[in-house]
Amino acid sequence: NGGSTMPQFSIIIPVYRVEEYLEKCVDSILAQTCQDFELLLIDDGSPDGCPEICDEYAAKDARMKVVHKQNGGLLSARKAGVAASSGDYIGFVDGDDWVEPETFMNMHNAIIKYSPEMVLSDFLCDYGDCVEPSNQCFEEGFYDRARLESEIFPKMLFDGRFYRFGVNPNCWSKLVKRELIEKNLSPVDERIRMGEDAAFIYPCMLDSQSITCVKTPTYHYRITEQSMSNAYDERLKDIILLPYKRLKEKNAESDFDISSQLDYYLLYMVNFLLRNEAKKANTMSKKERRAVIENICADEDIRSAAARVDAGKLPTHTKLLASALGRGSVFMTEKYVEFLRIYLGRKQ
Secondary structure, three states, rough: OOOOOOOOOEEEEEEOOHHHHHHHHHHHHHHHOOOOEEEEEEEEOOOOHHHHHHHHHHOOOOEEEEEEEEOHHHHHHHHHHHHHOOOEEEEOOOOOOOOOHHHHHHHHHHHHHHOOOOOEEEEEEOOOOEEOOOOOOOOOOHHHHHHHHHHHHHHHOOOOOOOOOOOOOOOOEEEEEEEHHHHHHHHOOOOOOOOOHHHHHHHHHHOOOOEEEEEEEEEEEEHHHHHOOOOOOOOHHHOOHHOOOOOOOHHHOOOOHHHHHHHHHHHHHHHHHHHOOOOOOOOOHHHHHHHHHHHHOOOOOHHHHHHHHHHHHHOOOEEEEEEEEOOOOHHHHHHHHHHHHHHHHHHH
């Protein structure tokens, strides 16, 4: 019956605490106008009704597989999905997002026409009451290696405005050749919880000889109150630099240099960490807080990146931060965090 051919692509949904959204997500994929795919639901030890929902769907549709695993976080779920999948291309959808019916047909058509190593698509930021299309630095169509190096790579991590990605690092709204994903996802540290997509998507791009871009946005990235969390994350200080370190390693072995973009990316990650430290919910002692800042100011990568960036491309408060970090000044960096605490306190 011809059913033995490999599906053209595997769509992986990591599932964790998305009970109220999961059915809409899965239904939107099953309603695709392109049917040549397999769908993998990776239950990452979800403590709600998600595991049952996954099993119910899989019992009804032969294209679906469920993997139940112990909770290990988003990256471990994505890795488990890739290991269980068989498609030539791998795509991801987050369990609280949803897609329009032609999403994968648009990508399928791009593959049939150009056989690229990756497909990138624009997407929709869905706030519930309004929807905004993404604004990324590519045009519709095919990019060979030379065109990637002249038009996309120089802006993909930082498009010149702080902080705007030229190509959003999310792994959803993209399809990636299996070999590229396998090569670049496996070395990524599973502890990462901020920048986890950047840590393997940019490496996949740097390895690509060809990419096709789709400008029609059909992926709904759901932005909820929870996405904008006010909670303090005490583990962040131990893992925040892991994506940067992975990208720095990748850059060292790549024939295209993104080190100047990485300087801005590092500053962005440090700023994110300091915002976390400044949150009201942070109950660490003054001494513990100071230790976090001392570690940041002593970090050679951070100090040299802060000294190299063009201050003209930074917002005023980030200029102050870059100046403090470039000098390795604990005092000035502490003052910056105090300023953030007042600023964030007004918003909370």
